[in-house]
Amino acid sequence: SELEARVQSATAELAEQNEKLRRQAIQLEQASAAKSQFLANMSHEFRTPLNAILGYTNMLLQGVSGEMTPPQRRNLTRIDSNGRHLLEVINEILDITRIEAGRMPLHLSDFGIPELLQEVMAEMDPIIARSKLTVDTRLDEGLPGVWSDRQKVKQIVLNLLSNALKFTHEGGVHVAAEYQNATGTVAISVKDTGIGIDVSNQEKIFEDFQQVDSSPTRAYGGTGLGLSICRRLAAMLGGRVSLQSAPGQGSTFTLHFPRRARRT
Numbered sequence: 001s002e003l004e005a006r007v008q009s010a011t012a013e014l015a016e017q018n019e020k021l022r023r024q025a026i027q028l029e030q031a032s033a034a035k036s037q038f039l040a041n042m043s044h045e046f047r048t049p050l051n052a053i054l055g056y057t058n059m060l061l062q063g064v065s066g067e068m069t070p071p072q073r074r075n076l077t078r079i080d081s082n083g084r085h086l087l088e089v090i091n092e093i094l095d096i097t098r099i100e101a102g103r104m105p106l107h108l109s110d111f112g113i114p115e116l117l118q119e120v121m122a123e124m125d126p127i128i129a130r131s132k133l134t135v136d137t138r139l140d141e142g143l144p145g146v147w148s149d150r151q152k153v154k155q156i157v158l159n160l161l162s163n164a165l166k167f168t169h170e171g172g173v174h175v176a177a178e179y180q181n182a183t184g185t186v187a188i189s190v191k192d193t194g195i196g197i198d199v200s201n202q203e204k205i206f207e208d209f210q211q212v213d214s215s216p217t218r219a220y221g222g223t224g225l226g227l228s229i230c231r232r233l234a235a236m237l238g239g240r241v242s243l244q245s246a247p248g249q250g251s252t253f254t255l256h257f258p259r260r261a262r263r264t
């Protein structure tokens, strides 16, 4: 009948549309993978010569080629600090492309939060000492052992802590860990008494290259990639990073993640 014929042709058209969309999805995925691969290769190719530049700069700064005049030393110090900034950007882009390309695997293991935080503190010790701020940690009594990716949790906390120190001029930083039994999640928070963040910027700063102040004359160093990496790493753990802040009132960044990660 005519109706049957119309249904048939509509079905055929839908199938064709479906196939077209499927092909487009594959093409998009391939383009995205190609982009990630290109960025990964590029970052890698940049790293080798940059390490050589930094190596020679340091040799010169250490005086291996004789004493330098103060202006020479000043200029060389600028080369060194710009070179190190570039290396940081490259390493962070490499991290992001690895995550996006699915080439940053999860390494799950049993570990304790207290030991992990102790390790973070020890690593940050020189920076904490230079900051002249006090950093204390408060651990929940009933903090259980966790099954997650230790290195990723550590990288996130290191990042949050170094931001807290960078954006705080007086007062201190409080690191706290607690376990929420009802939801089975661990929360590690880093609270500072620093400059704080306006609500209008609180989402933006988790995006790639986004900083509250990105002007060439900005007062703080950094790349604007740290929090976007934290966000991606937290997602890999099945968790997230939340933020509570107000200008002049300090900020609290909290990593929430399941005590027992699920393999994806």
Ligand code: ADP
Binding pocket: 163, 164, 165, 167, 192, 194, 195, 196, 197, 205, 210, 211, 212, 213, 221, 222, 223, 224, 225, 226, 227, 228, 251
């Ligand atoms: P970076 O610190 O390298 O600029 P991030 O992605 O770690 O990059 O942070 C993005 C921006 O978020 C920072 O430039 C800063 O404007 C803001 N920010 C992050 N942490 C804090 C903090 N603890 N206090 C105030 N502002 C912060």
